[in-house]
Amino acid sequence: MGQIFNMDNKFFQFLNKAVDCVGLSVLWLLCCVPVVTAGAATTAMYYTVNKVIRHSRGYVWSEFWHAFRANFKQSTIAWLIVFAATIFMAMDCYIMYQFAKAGESIGKMFVVFVVFIALILMWGIYLFPYIARFENVTKAVLKNAGLIAIANLPWTLLLFVLYLISVFVAWLIPPTIMLVPGVYMVLANLVLERVFRKYMTEEDLAAEEERNREYFN
Numbered sequence: 001m002g003q004i005f006n007m008d009n010k011f012f013q014f015l016n017k018a019v020d021c022v023g024l025s026v027l028w029l030l031c032c033v034p035v036v037t038a039g040a041a042t043t044a045m046y047y048t049v050n051k052v053i054r055h056s057r058g059y060v061w062s063e064f065w066h067a068f069r070a071n072f073k074q075s076t077i078a079w080l081i082v083f084a085a086t087i088f089m090a091m092d093c094y095i096m097y098q099f100a101k102a103g104e105s106i107g108k109m110f111v112v113f114v115v116f117i118a119l120i121l122m123w124g125i126y127l128f129p130y131i132a133r134f135e136n137v138t139k140a141v142l143k144n145a146g147l148i149a150i151a152n153l154p155w156t157l158l159l160f161v162l163y164l165i166s167v168f169v170a171w172l173i174p175p176t177i178m179l180v181p182g183v184y185m186v187l188a189n190l191v192l193e194r195v196f197r198k199y200m201t202e203e204d205l206a207a208e209e210e211r212n213r214e215y216f217n
Helices: 010-032 038-053 060-070 072-101 105-133 138-151 153-172 174-178 180-199 202-216
Strands: none
Touching: 010 038, 010 060, 010 174, 010 180, 038 060, 038 072, 038 105, 038 180, 060 072, 072 105, 072 138, 105 138, 105 153, 105 180, 138 153, 138 180, 153 174, 153 180, 174 180
């Protein structure tokens, strides 16, 4: 009976992670309201998922705001680039689609713009986690995130599908928006950390494993 109410058992650990996911999702949503801060919020969410939810180091509130402030400038620049590119492609896609509806052959070009939008989203899926995990100048961050996404295309497609499923679930069942962002980021973290490890030095890997071991032993 005592084991059932032991706060260290698997059930309470899972419950604690679920509560953290809800809290993190709410923080992310609130920080995305101004739109311009969405990049910094996404970077902070990935950082917090990796450190708090995945490796039980620190607390959601403090780690989120630490990462939000520390990466605000670079994440905002990256976000504005991604956002502007997406809007530009979406406008072109809409225009071409209207041509297609009118029977104009050039309207078939809307498919090309849909593909471009998908590619930008895939790039963004890597971009903000990359900022959360690596220090580099913005130009290198933009380039490296794209190269890693291309070099790991099967994983990139999986992450994109998970992203689309998450958006669909949130659209179909609106109340899940309080949980879906955090859950998606946890799933994305499982994939991205596997990918990112390939680009980390042995010294970085050893140091990180030691930090995590301190909290699990």
